[in-house]
Amino acid sequence: MSTPVAGHVPGQAPAHGNAARARGLTKAYGSGETTVLALDSVDVDIARGRFTAVMGPSGSGKSTLMHCLAGLDTVSAGQVWLGDTEITGLKERQLTRLRRDRIGFMFQSFNLIPTLNALENITLPMDIAGQKPDPKWLDQVIDTLGLRDRLKHRPAQLSGGQQQRVACARALASRPELIFADEPTGNLDSRAGLEVLSFLREAVDSLGQTVVMVTHDPGAAAHSDLVLFLADGRIVDEMEHPTAEAVLERMKRFDVIRGQAEPAAPDRAEEPVEHEGRDDSAPGSAEEV
Numbered sequence: 109m110s111t112p113v114a115g116h117v118p119g120q121a122p123a124h125g126n127a128a129r130a131r132g133l134t135k136a137y138g139s140g141e142t143t144v145l146a147l148d149s150v151d152v153d154i155a156r157g158r159f160t161a162v163m164g165p166s167g168s169g170k171s172t173l174m175h176c177l178a179g180l181d182t183v184s185a186g187q188v189w190l191g192d193t194e195i196t197g198l199k200e201r202q203l204t205r206l207r208r209d210r211i212g213f214m215f216q217s218f219n220l221i222p223t224l225n226a227l228e229n230i231t232l233p234m235d236i237a238g239q240k241p242d243p244k245w246l247d248q249v250i251d252t253l254g255l256r257d258r259l260k261h262r263p264a265q266l267s268g269g270q271q272q273r274v275a276c277a278r279a280l281a282s283r284p285e286l287i288f289a290d291e292p293t294g295n296l297d298s299r300a301g302l303e304v305l306s307f308l309r310e311a312v313d314s315l316g317q318t319v320v321m322v323t324h325d326p327g328a329a330a331h332s333d334l335v336l337f338l339a340d341g342r343i344v345d346e347m348e349h350p351t352a353e354a355v356l357e358r359m360k361r362f363d364v365i366r367g368q369a370e371p372a373a374p375d376r377a378e379e380p381v382e383h384e385g386r387d388d389s390a391p392g393s394a395e396e397v
C-alpha cells in the first residue's frame with residue numbers, strides 16, 4: 109500500500125498534496141491491563157481534493173483515527189499534520205482555533221440547533237468565530253446543496269435528508285481545508301443518504317473540497333475515490349475507485365478472519381459486519397457546533 113513512508117523524519121513538514129497526514133499515529137485508551145490500543149502506529153496521507161472513505165470492523169479504530177486527524181483527540185505517540193501545520197503538541201486553545209478555521213465536521217447526529225433556522229445553523233460556527241462568510245461561496249454551497257428554498261425553515265420543519273444537507277452546508281460554509289464526516293448517512297433512509305453522498309461528492313468535484321468519511325456502508329464508500337481499510341488499529345488495505353461490490357467482498361474477509369479467530373462462535377463468519385452506530389456526542393462539537 110502507498111500510505112506508509114519509510115525513513116520518517118520527526119518534525120518534517122508534509123508534502124503540499126496532503127490535506128492531512130499522520131506518521132506513527134498511536135492511540136491507547138486506559139492504562140495497565142485495561143489498555144486498549146485503538147490505533148497502532150498508523151501512517152496515512154489524506155490527499156487534497158479527494159474523497160477518502162475509512163472502513164473496517166466495529167472497534168477497528170475508524171472514529172479514533174478521524175478524531176486524532178482532526179485534533180479532537182490527543183495522540184499517545186506519533187505525529188499528525190493538518191496541511192503544513194503539525195497539530196500534535198499544540199495547546200487546546202490553538203487546536204480549537206485551528207479546527208474552527210480549517211476543518212468542517214459532519215456527524216451522524218446532525219447537531220443542529222432547533223431554535224435557529226437553516227441559514228442561521230449554517231452560519232453559526234462562523235458567527236461564533238466572529239467571521240463573515242464569503243457571500244459568493246455561501247451562495248454556491250446553498251445552491252449546490254439545493255437548500256435555497258429551505259433557509260428559513262427550522263430543523264423540525266425539515267426532513268432528515270434536508271437536515272443532514274444543512275449540516276453539510278454548515279461544514280462547508282467556512283470553506284474548510286478538510287471535511288470530516290463520521291457516518292453522515294447513518295441516520296438516514298437510503299434515498300436521503302444517497303443525496304448526502306452525492307453532495308459530498310459534489311463538494312469534492314465542483315467545490316474542490318477534501319472529504320474524509322467514516323462509514324460502515326460499502327454503498328457509501330463507493331462514492332469515494334479511495335477506501336482505507338482499518339483492522340485492529342492498523343491500515344491493512346486500501347482500494348482506489350471502489351465499487352460497492354468490491355468493498356463488500358473486502359469487508360467479508362474481515363468477518364472470515366474474525367470467525368477463524370473465534371472458533372467458539374462458528375456462526376460468526378456468517379454474520380454481517382456490525383452496524384451499530386457510535387454514540388456521536390461528537391467530542392468538541394459543542395464549541396464547534
Ligand SMILES: Nc1ncnc2c1ncn2[C@@H]1O[C@H](COP(=O)(O)OP(=O)(O)OP(=O)(O)O)[C@@H](O)[C@H]1O
Nearest residue numbers: 137144146165166167168169170171172173385386
Ligand atoms: N474513550 C474511550 N475509552 C476507552 N476505549 C475507547 C474509547 N474510544 C474508543 N475506545 C476503544 O478503541 C477502539 C477503537 O474504537 P473506535 O470507536 O475508533 O472504533 P470504530 O472502528 O470507529 O468502531 P465503530 O465502527 O463501532 O464505531 C475500540 O476497541 C473502542 O472500544
